[in-house]
Amino acid sequence: MSTASPASTKRIPRLAVTVGDVAGVGPELALRCTMLSEITDRCQPILVGPADVVRRIGDLLELPVPEVARDWADVEVSDRPMIWPVGDLDAGAVAAGRPDAATGAASLSSVQWAIDAAIDDRVAGIVTGPIQKEAWHQAGCPFPGHTELLADRTGVTDFRMMLTSPQISCVLVTIHEAIADVPKLIRTSSIVEAARLGHAAVSRRLGRPARVTVLGLNPHAGEGGLFSHGEEERLIQPAVDQLSREGIPVTGPLPPDTAFTPRQRDVTDVYVCMYHDQGLIPLKALAFDEAVNVTLGLPIVRTSVDHGTALDLAWTGRASHHSMQAAIEMAIDLAAN
Known part of the structure; x- marks a missing residue:
């Protein structure tokens, strides 16, 4: 992997957008956001997760799927949305609405990669898709969720x-x-x-x-x-x-x-x-599709959707992308300050 230049030298900020647990709605939401000019005119979203499963979901829902990066140089030379493949999953073995230890391990690895990329200044911030906490537990993760993992990996105690x-x-x-x-x-x-x-x-x-x-x-x-x-x-x-x-x-x-x-x-x-x-x-109750989860006290920018994996809506095309869009837009604003 080539050495990247700091994210701040990009024309637009580069954000790592983890797709969450691929058995849920996260991949669809991430793909829909890469279609929005409100997003792509302001940042380069790098979707992080199992590329073959993301492609399968995109094809199923007839959504455009970004190019999969072969190495970091592919990302650096472009402002277009791309997929950074993380998580070794058999796309044919993953079922909508059925998270397990394998999908949990993949989503955990995606978040860990995104955190490290932000610490190394390869991306200006991270936006996390919804995870299934039970799947993380089944995968052996000692943390109950994103927030605690972020704090541990960035070495902060006041968050x-x-x-x-x-x-x-x-x-x-x-x-x-x-x-x-x-x-x-x-x-x-x-x-x-x-x-x-x-x-x-x-x-x-x-x-x-x-x-x-x-x-x-x-x-x-x-x-x-x-x-x-x-x-x-x-x-x-x-x-x-x-x-x-x-x-x-x-x-x-x-x-x-x-x-x-x-x-x-x-x-x-x-x-x-x-x-x-x-x-x-x-x-x-007041702002379900508009609220954004922000982790305060971190040395990196992190935002997230305000909802879970919505397993009953997984791969149906019926999930709302508005919270993911708001999370990306807020990450762009925070990265600029």
Whole structure:
């Protein structure tokens, strides 16, 4: 493989777009995005995954399939979408809607390749397609998802998952954790760090200080300890006080059941949520096809779709590409800043 020049010397940024688990909708979404001038006029998407399976899906759905790169020189001399083959799969053995250890290993390898390419500055950022977490587990991966793998591979400890859209943005204090484990994992310092990262990211996008709303953990934000073990008083309020001392416009802790009303959304730019579903249920209800997953705190740009593999829609041509398109467009914007 030839030595690549830095991604920043390209006329347009080069992005690694992993196709996700090929038993799901990821390959179709990636292929559809390579057909959009809104994408190809602004970046060179490199689809990363099992090339033979991607070609099979493209032929099945009558979608144009980019050329498969033979070596990195093929990529460097072109601004056209291309496929970088990763993952040794028998295309005929893969079935729509049936992920397994082999498809999981292929999608894991694709993400690992994309991360390394971004670290080496061969690409300006990565966009990840939807994976099947059970398939990663079957393939022997010790990480529950993209976010934890990204943090480990880039060597960071202060990182957060943020889902963002024009309507609503949510940054998570804990990510893929069982509900029973959440209270013991919350720390004042982790709330403060999540708020700082979310505030900084959204402020850059808005061009002004982002307004932060911090949620309580319990019903009614604990109701003064009646419905809690004092998490709001012991852990969350001190974080809010610290953020206020730092000059961040912050409100909270608010009761989760009223924090997402239209009136509160009008005065909130980013929510700090204590656990996964606390933030992602309202976000997906309001902006399912428009939201983008951004990993904050990484030394590389990473965005992702806000949905899963949609196995019931795999290879049918009925899956919406809008979240993938939004993820690519946001990666382009982040890479430019």
